[in-house]
Amino acid sequence: MSEEDDSSKTEEPTGKRLEKAREEGNVPISQEIKSLLMLIGGLTAIGMFAPKVAGDIRRTLTPFLARPHELPTDFNGLRDLISGTLLDVGLALLFPISVLIGLAVLSVYLQVGFVYSPKRIAPSLSKLNIIKGLQQFFSPKRLVEVLKSLAKLALIGGALWLVVWPRLDWLLQLPGMETEAMLMKTRVLILILVATIVGVMLAVSAADMFWVRYQNHKKLKMTKQEVKDEHKQAEGDPQVKSRIRAIRMERLRKRMMAAVPSADVVITNPTHFAVALRYKVDEMAAPKVVAKGADLIAKKIREIAEEHEVPMVENPPLARALYASVEVDQFIPPEHYKPVAEVISYVMRLKKKSR
Structure with missing residues (x-):
């Protein structure tokens, strides 16, 4: 059953699952x-x-x-x-x-x-369950830990033997040496043995770190159904929806403000609405709305337009109509061609006169 569950977990863990695992101390x-x-x-x-x-x-x-x-x-x-x-x-x-x-x-x-996990350190009666404790003690995971410990001891023992074996002759001669020479050689041998143990432990630790992270990542993987359920739950959360909507609005506002300097004209109400248009005769079939806003956003659009010397034209009916009927990055519809063309022509004439 466990193998079937693992085989069905084909999806990478989501951010929410990773965060929940961290809160539970599952790291x-x-x-x-x-x-x-x-x-x-x-x-x-x-x-x-x-x-x-x-x-x-x-x-x-x-x-x-x-x-x-x-x-x-x-x-x-x-x-x-x-x-x-x-x-x-x-x-x-x-x-x-x-x-x-x-x-x-x-x-x-x-x-x-x-990592602070109150759930991990909180007292629980399940931790006192003797049967569950025995099951964990004889579990495959415990067997793997025992095998890892035996393998580590075998590696350390083998490494120490490789260090001691070539020096076995002078080790047997230590009792007959002078005290100072014996202490010096013993000190050198101890340092070599300690360095060997630390080196083996370093290699074992690196391998164990990768193994533990792999196992934890594998355990946190999700089935396709779990991913779908999580997405449904997230989409149904009003706070999440509100947060997503706020993020989208903020990104749109930043994109609009960045596009205002490249506009050809800003049509205003003059204070309540502002719509920035861009029109390249050789590239566009019709003028495009690159930014629009009401009240404070309209004020910001006018300030940026004034700062970058983008022409502004007061036309309240047209500004209201474009604001209500055309979204950002959309071309204006045919019913607005004539009034918009008149505005653009007026702006082009002003530019020619200024030259």
């Missing part, structure tokens, strides 16, 4: 990238802060290990000592643990950005 997050960042951060933190943390813990535990005879024997004294010790150890480990938590959060942010 592709690679756990391997999180592990890689935490490994690098952990190793860096150990290299930078291990001596200080170890020193703080050693000083805190010294009374227990070096001077046990000086420990208090009464209840209050022991309570204060233990609580103080736990506090000191917790403070010593606070920064390294904070670094690891921060890296885990950073790994999620780098992959999918900021």
